[in-house]
Amino acid sequence: MSDKLHEVSIEVNGKARPGAVPARLSLVDWLRDELCLTGTHVGCEHGICGACSVMLDGEPVRSCLMYTVQANGHRVTTVEGLAKPDGSMSILQDAFCETHGLQCGYCTPGMLIAAQGLLNSNPNPTEEQIRDAIGGNLCRCTGYQQIVEAVQLAAERTK
Amino acid sequence: MLSTHGDSAKLIAGGQSLVPMMAMRLVRPAFLVDINEIAELKFARTERDTARIGACLRQSVVERDGALATRVPLLRQALAWVGHVQTRNRGTVGGSLAHADPSAELPLAAQVLGAKMILRSAKGTRTLDAEEFFSGPMSTSMRPDECLEEIHWPVWSEKRTGSAFTEIAIRHGDFAMVAAAAQVALDAGGRCTRAAFGLGGAGGTPLAFPKIAARLLGAKLEDKAIEDAAGEAAKECDPGSDLHATKEYRRHLARVLAGRVLREAHAKALAATR
Numbered sequence: 001m002s003d004k005l006h007e008v009s010i011e012v013n014g015k016a017r018p019g020a021v022p023a024r025l026s027l028v029d030w031l032r033d034e035l036c037l038t039g040t041h042v043g044c045e046h047g048i049c050g051a052c053s054v055m056l057d058g059e060p061v062r063s064c065l066m067y068t069v070q071a072n073g074h075r076v077t078t079v080e081g082l083a084k085p086d087g088s089m090s091i092l093q094d095a096f097c098e099t100h101g102l103q104c105g106y107c108t109p110g111m112l113i114a115a116q117g118l119l120n121s122n123p124n125p126t127e128e129q130i131r132d133a134i135g136g137n138l139c140r141c142t143g144y145q146q147i148v149e150a151v152q153l154a155a156e157r158t159k
Numbered sequence: 160m161l162s163t164h165g166d167s168a169k170l171i172a173g174g175q176s177l178v179p180m181m182a183m184r185l186v187r188p189a190f191l192v193d194i195n196e197i198a199e200l201k202f203a204r205t206e207r208d209t210a211r212i213g214a215c216l217r218q219s220v221v222e223r224d225g226a227l228a229t230r231v232p233l234l235r236q237a238l239a240w241v242g243h244v245q246t247r248n249r250g251t252v253g254g255s256l257a258h259a260d261p262s263a264e265l266p267l268a269a270q271v272l273g274a275k276m277i278l279r280s281a282k283g284t285r286t287l288d289a290e291e292f293f294s295g296p297m298s299t300s301m302r303p304d305e306c307l308e309e310i311h312w313p314v315w316s317e318k319r320t321g322s323a324f325t326e327i328a329i330r331h332g333d334f335a336m337v338a339a340a341a342q343v344a345l346d347a348g349g350r351c352t353r354a355a356f357g358l359g360g361a362g363g364t365p366l367a368f369p370k371i372a373a374r375l376l377g378a379k380l381e382d383k384a385i386e387d388a389a390g391e392a393a394k395e396c397d398p399g400s401d402l403h404a405t406k407e408y409r410r411h412l413a414r415v416l417a418g419r420v421l422r423e424a425h426a427k428a429l430a431a432t433r
Contacts, residue, residue, distance in 0.1 A: 023191070046179035050245065059219070059248040065178040066249070070195060114244065135332055136243025 008072040012037070013081030021068045028052040028063035031078060039079040039109050043138075050137030053110035054078050060117035062136075079109035082116055092116055092154040101150035103141035110137045115151045123158060125151070160192045162281050162304035170194055170306055172215050172254035175246045200253070200308065205230045210312040214253025218265075219244070221252055230314045233272060233342055236324040237264040243332045253307045256292075259299045262335045262360035264324065266293060269310065270365040271340045271357040277309040284308065293364040317344035317352060321427025323420040326359070327412055329403060335360045336404040339416035341424040343380065349429065351375045356388070356421055361396035361413045368392045380425045389418035 005020040012035060021030055026045075031037045031054070043051035045064045052064040055077040063076075082090045092115055095101070102108045111134055118125055118133035125133070130151045131144070139147065160168050169188035171177055172195060180186045194200060200215035203224055210231045212221065218238055221227055228235040241247055241255070241264050255265040256276065268274075269289040276292045278285050278301055287300060294300045301307065326338035338359035344352050354375040357367035371391050378384045398409035 046182040047175060047246065048179075050243070053245055056248070060245045061249045062175075062245050064182075065174050065246075067174075067178075067191075067193075070174075070193060117244070132331075133244055136245050 006069050006072075008069060010068070010071045010073070011075045013077055019068070023067060023069055025068045026064055027054070027066040027068050027071050027076070030068040031063065031076070037078050037080050041106055041109055043106070043110075048138070049107070050110040050114065050134075051107055053113040053137065055113060055117060058117075058120065060114050077113075079112055082112055090116075091157050092119065092150070095150040095154040095157065096147070099146045099149040099153055101142065101147045107137055107139040107141075111139065111147055115147075115154070118151070119155060119158065124155060127152070160190060161306070164190050165303045168192060170257075172257075173217065173246075173250035174254075175242065175250040176254065176258045176260070194306070203227055205314065208314050208316060210234075210314055212252055212310045212312065214257075214307045214309060215251050216253075218242075218247040218250045218252060218255070222247060231272070231312045232320075233268050233322040233324060233340060234265075234312065236322060237268040237340065240264045240324065240326050240328075240331075240335070240338070252310060256310065257299060257301065257307045259293055259295075259297050259364070260334070261293075261296050261362060261364050262338065263365075264326070264335070264338060264359065267338055267340050267357055267359035267365040268324070269312075270367045271342065271355050272313050273355070273367070274313070275311040276307055277311065278302075278305040279308040280305045286311075290367070296363045315342065315344055315353065319345040319347075319428045319431045320353075321424040321429070321431055323423035323427065325416055325420055325423075327416065337361055337398070337409050337412035337416055339413070339420045341417070341420035343375070343421070343424045343428050345380075345425075345428045349379055351378050351380050351425075354421075356392070356417060356424075358392060358396055358413050358417060361398045361409060363397075366392075366396055368395065371395070380421070382422070385418055385421045385425070389414050389421060392417050 009018045031040050041051040043049035047062050047065045053060050054063045057075050114134050130148050168190035171191045171193050200213040202213040204211045222238045274289045276287045322342035324340045326335035328335045341356035343354045346352050354372040359365045371388050393414035400406045
């Protein structure tokens, strides 16, 4: 494996972020270690837990299963990009607080990305659709019920 | 790259299987050739009796494609069981087929329908039937210098066609312990004119049972005929035992699930008015 660096330019949360990265640097490691966007969490590092979910061109993907070079020229949204421009919480984030949709918070960034991805494409999801959308994200605290309630509440408030 | 470096170079498409395997150090390719940005590999075209899909088309794109769902309904039915939203947004159709996990959904759908795989190397192209393509657990008959370029899915033109897919896994989105898929076509009198079914997770490759399915031709597909076919398929398959399920349990699932998809496909064919 080579130490050669590859130039990339990736739009992260609306801003162009140029960089030079080794070919095998995962996207999540770049976001956290180079850009200091530590909101995106690293969990299992092999695509099971969903903690590292980010949006790539608006669609939720796992950032541990992508190399940074593969995001070159694409748009990435992390959990930091969900807040309103003034830094206050989004409707979905507020809903998570109100319904106790988080306890330890480890899964929360991934849950928010998965849920926001759903709401963007389907503003009125059924409970089953919500459960399907967060089905690839593991939470060991909440039992998922409050997370489902949070997404339902956010959907109602977005109407 | 592939012809120069052989097995030490790997194509990477969606990476939803390859990257986990690399993370666990199960594979250590010296070279990765990323084919994600090749627009020519991302298309879907339905022709009269074939739906052609480019190998690098994302699974989520195929899932949303209404024309494909009408012409090859088994595809959308199988994709509903593939991983999760995040993995389908990145994972590709060709990647899943080339990875050739014997319990995976798309390889089973390809095997049941008899999809054709178009392979390309620097020397030219050749076509393999699904049956020749899947050669064992996680292995295919592709040569080290070949790339899966395109998949041709047969379109059944009979008006009364029905298909079904189901599986049992520990949790939805996990690897299937056993998966089953079926497609049947009926004539105006309700007699079977064409039938195909198969099982995943029940052997070293996805399995189709053309000989057993042929015996259903001309029949009304009442419960007895379906139970017999499912029973014979379960006898013929050779599942393994592991942490998640014993050989005996898998064989039991094979019989139950094969029966279930055949009944469901039959019911849909009876109701079909396309």
